[in-house]
Amino acid sequence: KPFRRILLTGAAGGLGKILRERLKAWTDTLVVSDLSELGPAQAGEEVVQCDLADKAAVLAMVKDVELILHFGGISVEASFEDIMRANIQGTYNIYEAAHKHGVKRVIFASSNHTIGFYKTTDQLTASMPPRPDGMYGVSKCFGESLSRYYYDRTGLETVCVRIGSAFPAPANRRMLTTYLSYDDLFELLRCAAMTPRVGHTIVFGASNNREQWWDNREAAHLGFRPKDSSDPFVHLFPDSGHYPAADDVTTTYQGGGFILTGPQYKD
Numbered sequence: 631k632p633f634r635r636i637l638l639t640g641a642a643g644g645l646g647k648i649l650r651e652r653l654k655a656w657t658d659t660l661v662v663s664d665l666s667e668l669g670p671a672q673a674g675e676e677v678v679q680c681d682l683a684d685k686a687a688v689l690a691m692v693k694d695v696e697l698i699l700h701f702g703g704i705s706v707e708a709s710f711e712d713i714m715r716a717n718i719q720g721t722y723n724i725y726e727a728a729h730k731h732g733v734k735r736v737i738f739a740s741s742n743h744t745i746g747f748y749k750t751t752d753q754l755t756a757s758m759p760p761r762p763d764g765m766y767g768v769s770k771c772f773g774e775s776l777s778r779y780y781y782d783r784t785g786l787e788t789v790c791v792r793i794g795s796a797f798p799a800p801a802n803r804r805m806l807t808t809y810l811s812y813d814d815l816f817e818l819l820r821c822a823a824m825t826p827r828v829g830h831t832i833v834f835g836a837s838n839n840r841e842q843w844w845d846n847r848e849a850a851h852l853g854f855r856p857k858d859s860s861d862p863f864v865h866l867f868p869d870s871g872h873y874p875a876a877d878d879v880t881t882t883y884q885g886g887g888f889i890l891t892g893p894q895y896k897d
């Protein structure tokens with residue numbers, strides 16, 4: 631197996647449950663962690679239930695780990711205070727611990743909501759300025775900047791995966807473009823973990839969908855080639871002929887419904 635010890639945070643979550651099964655093939659010991667109940671440790675696992683905001687607990691959990699897949703945290707828009715604890719303090723604790731324990735690489739579950747305020751008519755590369763669409767997106771931009779800083783300062787490598795929509799199937803028309811199948815997600819994580827040198831890389835995570843907003847040329851060294859596509863689901867969401875629709879702001883911006891979470895909609 632390529633690794634002795636891998637840490638997966640967010641292991642009780644939607645993606646965490648999938649990765650918990652698949653990552654065992656890579657490592658002798660998989661440390662699975664979450665704030666929520668994780669059930670008993672299975673063969674080849676250690677279970678650590680803790681809050682990412684608990685600095686001492688995170689420091690202890692990261693000891694002897696070679697690779698971290700950081701998927702824990704709040705995964706939707708929420709209050710700034712909650713996001714600050716889980717995603718900002720939590721991600722900082724992960725990087726401090728990673729640095730102190732000499733972890734070689736982190737794979738950070740970033741999000742398309744770092745760029746959600748670009749229009750659905752825009753084509754993006756990874757080096758274009760972030761345009762987050764809420765506090766959740768801002769917290770993912772923090773993780774991307776923090777990891778850039780740790781790489782420049784200490785050489786700790788990170789691949790930030792700006793995941794599109796990783797679910798069993800697209801749930802709306804927007805997700806025909808943002809859909810990332812579980813198999814393609816896992817292949818992208820394999821590329822992020824196994825490529826010999828990644829430095830600090832930002833990569834978009836979408837399957838080989840008919841419509842593409844994101845150009846991964848700046849992450850070409852990862853060699854990621856998605857195999858799946860949202861095509862089998864296209865018939866579920868018929869094209870009205872007006873996309874983006876003038877009367878629906880959620881089709882104007884890449885962030886979709888997250889655009890409606892801003893303060894101007896709460897007042």
Ligand code: NAI
Nearest residue numbers: 640642643644645665681682702703705716739793795796
């Ligand atoms: P999820 O919400 O199902 O899982 C997140 C997990 O993090 C949960 O099990 C939760 O208990 C845990 N968590 C939250 N706060 C915590 C804290 N303070 N300490 C420890 N654990 C905490 O989300 P999902 O869909 O599995 O996403 C996983 C990661 O991927 C998240 O970081 C999310 O932002 C990111 N992502 C997911 C996308 C998707 O399409 N599923 C798209 C873009 C990003």
Ligand code: 15L
Nearest residue numbers: 705706741742743794795808
């Ligand atoms: C995300 O960042 C969320 O974690 C996920 O729940 C989805 O909303 C996804 O983006 C999306 O944009 O579809």
